[in-house]
Amino acid sequence: MIVADRKSLEEILDMLKTHNKILLVGCKGCVTVCNVGGAKEVGILAASLKIARKKDGNPIEIDEKTLERQCDPEYVEQIRDIHDQYDAVLSMACGVGPQFLSEAYPGQTFYPAVNTKFFGGAVQHGIWEERCAGCGTCIIHHYDGLCPIARCSKSLQHGPCGGSADGKCEISKDVECIWDTIVKKKMEQGRLADLRHIRAAKDWQTARDGGPRKSIREELVQ
Amino acid sequence: MSDNGYKSGSNLEKVLKAGHFAFTGECGPPKGANVEHLKEKFEHLRGKVDAVNVTDNQTAVVRMSSAAASAIMVANGIEPNFQMVCRDRNRLAMMGDILGVYSLGIRNMLCLSGDHQKFGNHPQSKNVYDIDSMQLIAMVKKMRDEGKFLNDEDIDEPPRMFIGAAANPFADPYEYRIYRLANKIDAGADFIQTQCIYNMPRFRDFMKQAVDMGLTERAYILAGVTPMKSARMAQYMAKMVPGMDVPEELIKRLQGAEKGKQSEEGIKFAIEQIEEFKEMEGVAGVHLMAIEWEHKVPEIAERAGVLPRPTIQ
Numbered sequence: 046m047i048v049a050d051r052k053s054l055e056e057i058l059d060m061l062k063t064h065n066k067i068l069l070v071g072c073k074g075c076v077t078v079c080n081v082g083g084a085k086e087v088g089i090l091a092a093s094l095k096i097a098r099k100k101d102g103n104p105i106e107i108d109e110k111t112l113e114r115q116c117d118p119e120y121v122e123q124i125r126d127i128h129d130q131y132d133a134v135l136s137m138a139c140g141v142g143p144q145f146l147s148e149a150y151p152g153q154t155f156y157p158a159v160n161t162k163f164f165g166g167a168v169q170h171g172i173w174e175e176r177c178a179g180c181g182t183c184i185i186h187h188y189d190g191l192c193p194i195a196r197c198s199k200s201l202q203h204g205p206c207g208g209s210a211d212g213k214c215e216i217s218k219d220v221e222c223i224w225d226t227i228v229k230k231k232m233e234q235g236r237l238a239d240l241r242h243i244r245a246a247k248d249w250q251t252a253r254d255g256g257p258r259k260s261i262r263e264e265l266v267q
Numbered sequence: 268m269s270d271n272g273y274k275s276g277s278n279l280e281k282v283l284k285a286g287h288f289a290f291t292g293e294c295g296p297p298k299g300a301n302v303e304h305l306k307e308k309f310e311h312l313r314g315k316v317d318a319v320n321v322t323d324n325q326t327a328v329v330r331m332s333s334a335a336a337s338a339i340m341v342a343n344g345i346e347p348n349f350q351m352v353c354r355d356r357n358r359l360a361m362m363g364d365i366l367g368v369y370s371l372g373i374r375n376m377l378c379l380s381g382d383h384q385k386f387g388n389h390p391q392s393k394n395v396y397d398i399d400s401m402q403l404i405a406m407v408k409k410m411r412d413e414g415k416f417l418n419d420e421d422i423d424e425p426p427r428m429f430i431g432a433a434a435n436p437f438a439d440p441y442e443y444r445i446y447r448l449a450n451k452i453d454a455g456a457d458f459i460q461t462q463c464i465y466n467m468p469r470f471r472d473f474m475k476q477a478v479d480m481g482l483t484e485r486a487y488i489l490a491g492v493t494p495m496k497s498a499r500m501a502q503y504m505a506k507m508v509p510g511m512d513v514p515e516e517l518i519k520r521l522q523g524a525e526k527g528k529q530s531e532e533g534i535k536f537a538i539e540q541i542e543e544f545k546e547m548e549g550v551a552g553v554h555l556m557a558i559e560w561e562h563k564v565p566e567i568a569e570r571a572g573v574l575p576r577p578t579i580q
Contacts, residue, residue: 198383199354199394203401203450205443206380207435207462208509215509216385228443241446243405243454246358246398246417 046075046166047139048173049082049159054093057135060156061094061105064132069094069158070124070146071111072138079173081159082137084111090137090158115142121149128153164195181251181258187239188227194247196223202244204228274411274457275429277374278346279318281579282552283458283487288545289552290573291348291460291489292316292564294340296331305336309345311561315568317576318375320460320554323350327387334368341372348431349373352381357397358406358417365407369426377431377460378403401454404432408455432456434488436473437466437512445476452486459486460554463493463504464540466512474549483549490544493556494567495533498522534567541571 061067069091077083091107098105108131113120115138124146128134133154136143140161147155163175178195185192194200198216204224208215212225231239249255273280282289292312297304312319319340323333337347349368351361365376380400384392398406406417407430414425432451436444448459464470470490477483495501498521505513517536524532537555544550553573557564568574 198385199380199399200396201380201399203399203447205438205440205447206400207433207438208382209438209440210509211439216383222439225440228440232440232442237446240443241450241453243401243450246402246406249397 046078046164047141047161048079048163048165048175049076049139049161051081051086051090051137051159052157054097057090057094057156057158058097061133061135064105065103066106066130066132068108068110068124068127068131068134070115070134070136070138070142071109072115072136072142073111074114074116074138076138076159077111079167080171082139084109087111087137112138115139115145118145118149121145124150179252180247180249181255182248184247187244189230191223191227191230193223193227196221202247203240275374275427277318277429278579279348279375280429280457282317282577285577285579287552287577288573289317289487289489290315290568290576291318291320291552291554292561293320293322293554293556293558294336294561295322295325295558296333296336298328298330300331302339305331305339306343308561309340309343311564313345314576315565315574316555317552318346318348320348320350320377320556323352323379323381324355324387325350325382327354327382327384327389329387329389334364334371334373337368337373338371346375347373348375348377350377350379351403352379353396353399353403354381354384354394357395361398361403362406362410362416365410365426365428366422369428374427375429375431376407377433378407378456379433400432401450404430404451404454404456412455429457430455431458431460433462434459435462435510436464436470437462438510441469445473445480445482448477449480449482452482456486458551459488461489461491462510463491463556465501465517466514467540467543469512471547474547478549483551487551488549489552489554490540490547490550491554491556492537492540492544493558494537494560494563495521495529496560497529497533498524500533534563534570537567538571541567541573545572 069087071082071084071087087109091109112123128150135156135158137158143155143157164177165173165175168174175195180194197204198214205222209222209225212222214220214222231237294309321333321337333350337349340347378400384394407428409415410425411427414422434448498518501513501518501521504511521529521532541553544553
């Protein structure tokens with residue numbers, strides 16, 4: 046899923062300082078699963094903002110709405126009738142949500158309430174980690190299902206670099222050296238030969254480097 | 268390969284090919300455009316080493332480019348070993364710079380991944396890593412031996428570089444390090460310069476593996492030496508520099524030196540190391556990284572008995 050973190054209350058208050066009536070829109074997709082932008086978090090943020098603004102002597106009116114998904118025009122339509130009743134709309138979806146909203150309602154102003162971070166999953170309750178860089182050409186089968194593009198700090202296709210120590214990356218003792226894991230697994234399982242050849246330079250055209258991307262499924266296009 | 272039997276014809280290549288024990292130095296470009304400062308640093312190395320490594324924004328701290336500093340060295344009659352890291356450039360910039368530095372007379376280059384920018388003075392920067400050090404080695408070899416760019420287009424006058432790579436026998440997992448070295452040699456490295464060595468037993472073991480695998484027949488391995496200036500420097504390197512193995516007994520030895528004599532003790536240890544490397548099977552030379560201590564290189568070279576440096580026509 047897409048993993049995000051909520052922006053600080055201070056930053057959100059600063060964004061909204063000129064507005065007195067806003068719509069706060071959550072999303073039931075990824076941001077609900079990673080506990081950052083679902084109905085529950087919408088309620089908490091709305092309450093926090095109202096309390097802060099009231100304390101500041103400048104109360105704000107906030108209506109709450111959580112869409113099935115903000116990345117789907119069908120659900121974005123759910124605010125068609127109400128979107129223009131507000132000074133602005135604050136979205137708690139990933140970076141895709143406020144953009145779909147902006148495109149559907151060009152006359153309204155939209156703000157992001159979260160910082161969208163990565164494609165990943167929960168490794169334990171409350172901790173999410175990156176697993177995929179969305180490079181557009183999956184090669185994890187070469188590395189026993191572990192992605193060095195997303196998980197090596199230098200995206201090395203031939204690691205580990207000289208900074209790997211005790212299974213940790215040179216950038217931080219809190220970061221796993223994924224190459225340490227890949228190499229140990231291969232050696233323990235007698236498959237060292239997998240690592241004994243030089244891979245061609247990666248073609249990044251399928252990644253963001255090829256420009257903004259699009260996926261077209263002909264059979265679905267009407 | 269060029270007509271004269273050399274891959275690049277660099278002094279370093281000639282010295283190694285002739286079977287001499289090579290001795291290379293290092294010089295970090297200034298944090299500014301101060302050419303006089305750069306010259307002052309590398310003048311200490313003149314005639315004392317076979318080539319001088321010119322670092323490329325080392326530790327991810329921005330400095331005068333290794334290309335420009337290397338070219339200044341060439342213009343002043345000192346042979347550089349141009350370092351290039353994968354952190355700051357994509358393949359276009361890399362190939363362009365390789366052609367550029369070759370056209371300016373540079374004949375050795377060291378292909379590195381580079382320290383992550385998080386360590387440096389611009390941690391906010393975007394990193395590149397379009398290709399990694401293994402692919403950089405292969406790319407320089409392809410440019411030189413096949414006369415082709417990475418995309419297989421022909422190069423008009425290929426750059427004939429003597430290709431170097433780094434090896435760190437002290438990073439983890441240790442059991443894999445020798446295979447990573449083998450991969451670099453397979454990719455096309457002509458010579459290897461190792462990370463600074465302090466743990467001699469581990470390095471002896473590493474070299475034994477290299478010899479047993481026949482790697483020392485296929486590439487020249489230069490052992491990395493950085494003299495310790497003080498016990499504090501040793502402690503700092505042990506703790507703060509990733510992939511650095513500084514045994515406690517070396518720290519104790521430096522601490523045990525008389526007051527004001529810790530740097531002399533550090534130099535003594537370095538000289539003992541060089542003496543051992545001269546005899547160690549498979550070691551083709553020493554790479555002396557006297558960090559911000561270039562003026563000590565003549566003394567160390569003299570005392571280590573590596574002077575005069577051979578001159579080969």
